[in-house]
Structure formats: structure tokens, C-alpha cells
Amino acid sequence: MNPSELAAPGGDLSIWALFWQAGWVVKLVMIGLIFASVWSWAIIIDKAIAFARMRTALDRFEQVFWSGQSLEELYRGLSEKKTSGMGSIFVAAMREWKKSFEKGARSPLGLQTRIDKAMDLALTREMERLEGRLGFLASIGSAAPFIGLFGTVVGIMTSFQAIAGSKSTNLAVVAPGIAEALLATALGLLAAIPAVIAYNKLTSDAGKLAVRMEGFADEFSAILSRQIDEKVAARA
């Protein structure tokens, strides 16, 4: 940026012009912030869709599960499809159950433990899938203002140097450089605010879904435990 640009105010003061006449550091910061914003919004939209889908899937599964259908039938129907949420927990548990009984399990206690482990694993995988990339939102939410501030500081520094070069302290000379530098902070806040809000919302939603799935896992574990007892009693 040369002083003559600064010293010639009254020209184009639109946002585009402000961006275009900024120094390269500020430009870089602004471009980075715009990309961060794009990416965080992509995550937000993606997660919102994924959570909504998961919620409907859970609802449907619970409906099917408690409809009185036999577990074998349900398992046969689900094991061929790609499952998510409770479905995958159910499939993991049933798979372990079947494997154990096909090979003739001796200890009912070991079977129970294995089934629980399998369900835990499935649950963890589901949660990992749900909560993945939320960390990026948190980072953007906390770091974007600072990145914007950095751009602003650098921009103001450059414009002050240019002011010193142009040897005029007229406000009309000072103002464009500062406005352009402040644009970086504005972009930082623009990226950070939705990211923070979405992060808080999505984490609490993920927590709720996790509670629901854990509840189902416990319930299903209890059902299977009863089944194991019945089988052991029948065998004996």
C-alpha cells in the first residue's frame, strides 16, 4: 500500500474496495477467515442434517423395535442394510449373540460381557461419527476473533506507517486504512459467532442422542441377559 492511495480518500469505499486495497497480510487473513467461515457453515449444515436424520432413524427404530417383531426377523432385516444409531448397536449385539450361540457358548456370564462390549463399541463409533468435526467449530469460535484482530493490528500498523509517509494526519487520510483493517475483525467475528452458537447447540444435541442410545443399549442388554438366563435354564 502506498501513501498516495491512503492520501486519496473519497474514492471507492465499498467493502470490495476496502478488501482490494488492503495489504497482503490482511488480505491473507481475510481470505483465510472467509474459508473458515465457509467450512464452519459446511460443518454446521452437515451436522444439522446428520442429527436430524439420526433423530428420525432412532424414532423409526424404536417404533419397529417395540412393535412386537421378533428379534431374529429384525436382525435379518437390518443386517443387510447399512445401519446407524440404535440399529448398529442392535446389529452388533445380535451378531455377538448369534456367534456365541452358533459355536455353543459355555459361560452365560462371558456372553453377557461380550455383548455389552460389542454394544459399547458400536455406541462409541456412532458418537464419534456424530461428534466428528465439532471440534473445528470450537476452534473457529475461539480463534477467529483473534485471527481477525491480528489482521486488524497489522492493517492499522501498515496504515500508520503509510500515514507517517504521507506526512498528513488528516482524518480523511487516516480513516480508510483503519476501516480496511477493521474489516478483518468484522470477518473474524462473522466466522466466529455462528461457529460458537452452532457448536453449543450441536454438542448439546449430540449429548441428548448419546443418552437416548445408551438408554437403548442398557435396555437391550437387559433383554438379552434375560434371554441368556432363559436359554441356560432351558438347557439345564
Added chain:
Amino acid sequence: MKTGLVTSVALHAALIGIGLVSLPAPKAFETADVEALPVDIVPIGAITQMQAGDSAAEPADTPAPQPTERPDTVEDARTVGDNDVDLDTPPTPNESPRPVESAAAPPPEPEPAPEPDPAPEPEPAPAPAPQAEAEPAPPQPAPEPDPVAETIAEEAEPEPQPEPEPEPERVALPESAPVPQTRPEPPRPRPQQTADSDSAFDEDQIAALLNQEDDAGGGAQRSRQQAALGGERTTAEQLSQGEMEALRSQLSGCWNIPIGAEGADGLRASVEFSVGSDGRIDGMPRVVSSSGHRQFDESAVRAIQKCDQQGLRLPAGKAEVWSRIVVNFDPSEMF
């Protein structure tokens, strides 16, 4: 993830596009065209203080009053500048001055004396006047030991004035002159000339001793300089607020308010006094407006006198202002 990314990019593009279109350059603030208002910071002294000069003249660096015409040449003039040519015979040298008891020499007379004073002026050439003291030829016989004659002789001696002294240039008053913290020393009392000669009391003697100095005209010398812009006389030197405050604090230090008047409201006495060039108060301070409380008025007068004993510290170079100072004595203001 793809949907999210595509949507996000599309949203941002739309947002930036809208922003570029609908957030144009902000309108510049409308500012009225105001012509610059010239402001000068002028010390009040530039208006209130004025040097003597000619009101119609151009301003000049050195202030000078209206010039008088060059005086006519005086025949047989003895002062340089009074005649066109030098005289052939220089005037007879006067007899060497004898020691006189008078200690204070008369101040150099500022008058160029274009019109020679008829009586004591020694006319050297044409009229061999019977004036004994200026007679050129015979050395004066026995100079009488009479102090009267001595003083008369001394008096009659024309002061050798090398040239009519041009009026000392009036120098522009400095804005802030260094103020001496001590007052000027009063002139010492003249040694009494007749103190020891109490034996011969003579009225004439007294008269002679008293009239030792000619009346000084107070600087009425003619000006030969170009006139400068100014008023009829040098006027309006003023004590600044700070100087007035300094004087007030001096006086309040000397002031003992009479018991009973301390708490009284509305007691206020204005006392006028004048300070001579020696820094001492001339005469008695005068109560200009009384407070109606006699003791209070007297205490104010006493305060001034007490300060005078201790020595009033007044700014130097403002003698005109000193000549009349009015101080308001008000317990609520002075403390």
C-alpha cells in the same frame, strides 16, 4: 459432507454478492463549507498599553513622540548642535571645580537649553558682565570660604554638555521584565552641610543651600526622531493579575484583623496608597471606601504600613502603576 460444503459455499457466495451490491460505499458525511475563522491571540497589553507617539504616524520599531523642528541655531552657542559652525575661540575654560560638600551631584540636565538662561549663564565674549564667577581674564582673587558663594559658583557653572542629548530612546516595554525581589534602595539622606557650622546662622545661607538644583523639566526635551505611532502619552501600565495577587498575599500576611471582625460578613475597606520610586509608601495610606467599622479600616491601614516597614515587593518597571494602588481589604477574599 458434500451437501453441507456446497450449501455453505453457495450461501457465502450469495451473501458476498448481496453485500457487494446492496452495501455500497457509505455516503460521505455532508459537511458544510465553513470558512476558516482567523483567531489571533493578542496580549491585552497591546491594546491597553500605549507609547507616546503620533497617532497619524506609521508604526516604527522605536517609539518616538512627534518631532519638533530643529531649533534655530544659536549664535555663540556652546552646545554642540546648536550652531552651524564652530566658534573660533573656544569658550574660556571654567575654573577648576573646588571641592564642594554637596555629595549628590545634580542630575544631568536633559534640557538642551536653546534659550540661554539670562541670569546665571556666563556670556563669554561680548558683554564683560560684572559677574565675578564667569569672568574670563583675571583669576578669581580669593575665593571666599563662604559656602554660600561656593555653592552659588557651583551652581553657576555651566554644565559642560557635549551635545544636546537626544532623548533616551523609549524602549518598548518588555512583556515580562525580571522583577527584582528587593526594592530599590532609597537614596541616602544628603549629608547635612550646615550641621557643624551652627555658629553662623544665616537665612541666606539656608536659601542658597536649599536651592541647589535647578528645576528639572521632567524630560521635555525635543524629539528629533521620526514620529512613531502612539498616543499622546505613555499610558496604562497595569499590574497583572499575578502581580496583584502577589501584592494581596503580601498584605494579607501583614494584616491582623481585629477580633470580632473576622467572622463578620460584608466588611470591606478600600485603601489607596502610592509608592514612590524608592519603593516606599508615600505618605499615609488613605481609606477610600470605609467598611463602616473604624477598627477594621485602621487595621487595613496598619497592614499596609507594616508591609511597608518590612519592604513591599513590587514589580520593577511599573512605576506609573505604583503611584496609585487601591487594595480592597476583605477577610473573605484575602485569606
